[in-house]
Amino acid sequence: MSLKKIHQIKEKYGTDDIVEMVHTFLTEENAQNQQRRIEEGRLGKFYPSSVGRCQRAVAYQMQGYPTKPINGQSLLIMENGTSFHNRMEDIFERMGILIAPELSLKHKELRISGRSDAIIWNFLLDKGEPPGEEISLFRKEQVEIQEGDELKKVEEDIEVYRGPNNHILIVEFKSIKSKNFHKLPKTKPEKKHEMQLQLYFKLTGIRRGLVYYENKDTQETKYYFVEYDEAMVEETIAYIKDIIRYVDGHDLPEREGNPLDIMCRYCDFRNICHIPVSEEEWLSIYFDEQEDAA
Numbered sequence: 001m002s003l004k005k006i007h008q009i010k011e012k013y014g015t016d017d018i019v020e021m022v023h024t025f026l027t028e029e030n031a032q033n034q035q036r037r038i039e040e041g042r043l044g045k046f047y048p049s050s051v052g053r054c055q056r057a058v059a060y061q062m063q064g065y066p067t068k069p070i071n072g073q074s075l076l077i078m079e080n081g082t083s084f085h086n087r088m089e090d091i092f093e094r095m096g097i098l099i100a101p102e103l104s105l106k107h108k109e110l111r112i113s114g115r116s117d118a119i120i121w122n123f124l125l126d127k128g129e130p131p132g133e134e135i136s137l138f139r140k141e142q143v144e145i146q147e148g149d150e151l152k153k154v155e156e157d158i159e160v161y162r163g164p165n166n167h168i169l170i171v172e173f174k175s176i177k178s179k180n181f182h183k184l185p186k187t188k189p190e191k192k193h194e195m196q197l198q199l200y201f202k203l204t205g206i207r208r209g210l211v212y213y214e215n216k217d218t219q220e221t222k223y224y225f226v227e228y229d230e231a232m233v234e235e236t237i238a239y240i241k242d243i244i245r246y247v248d249g250h251d252l253p254e255r256e257g258n259p260l261d262i263m264c265r266y267c268d269f270r271n272i273c274h275i276p277v278s279e280e281e282w283l284s285i286y287f288d289e290q291e292d293a294a
């Protein structure tokens with residue numbers, strides 16, 4: 001049995017070292033997940049974390065354009081972001097302030113079907129503040145149901161909170177690079193993150209929240225308190241509706257960057273949006289350009 005297992009591993013990874021094996025595995029797993037999303041008809045959905053991204057990139061994603069394969073290193077960085085969420089939710093739970101680690105979000109017209117980060121008790125509530133509007137919030141949970149002789153797993157909406165909307169806060173966790181952490185504005189989060197929270201306010205009825213940042217290199221943390229802002233909610237909705245209009249017309253918004261912009265370099269759709277160049281070519285063009293400009 002053990003020799004058979006070792007043989008299978010060698011067959012799959014050949015002479016790769018353990019780092020290359022991890023990267024290969026993650027890249028393949030990500031490609032399979034992407035394929036599954038397409039097969040399950042999950043194209044055309046708008047993900048709240050896309051708010052503020054280049055509209056053309058979001059339209060590519062919603063229409064199922066192929067992305068360049070995501071390398072193992074980048075996928076490890078993403079896993080680190082997910083671990084930050086899980087870690088914080090676990091700490092909030094142990095502190096006794098967590099209500100739910102996530103909420104299920106739905107909006108037919110905005111093509112949203114996803115989930116938020118955590119909701120917690122509003123420790124900032126002013127003494128004597130009257131209860132706000134009553135809301136109900138749900139999260140998706142897998143439950144087992146008996147169908148004939150078979151036990152099937154299905155997702156169901158489970159109520160996690162019913163009560164005044166000012167007694168809770170919604171928290172969005174963001175794990176970012178040291179360079180960006182030190183560039184964060186003084187009083188507000190990055191605009192795209194504030195827009196994401198405003199979208200959550202619109203979808204849930206909650207009116208206050210936090211954007212909670214971690215410097216992924218040092219684990220320093222910083223948070224910003226955000227309140228419902230009608231004008232920003234409108235701006236966010238207009239941004240999403242604009243993209244949906246292009247998607248429904250099988251069209252694409254204008255490019256928001258040129259091939260040498262950093263936003264395009266890290267965009268998954270770079271090679272279909274601009275003339276395809278390899279990573280090495282891009283680096284040589286980029287650095288020559290910077291030197292010419294100096």
Ligand code: SF4
Binds near residue numbers: 054055056265273
């Ligand atoms: S390559 Fe640049 S312009 Fe094109 S979709 Fe990506 S970010 Fe937008």
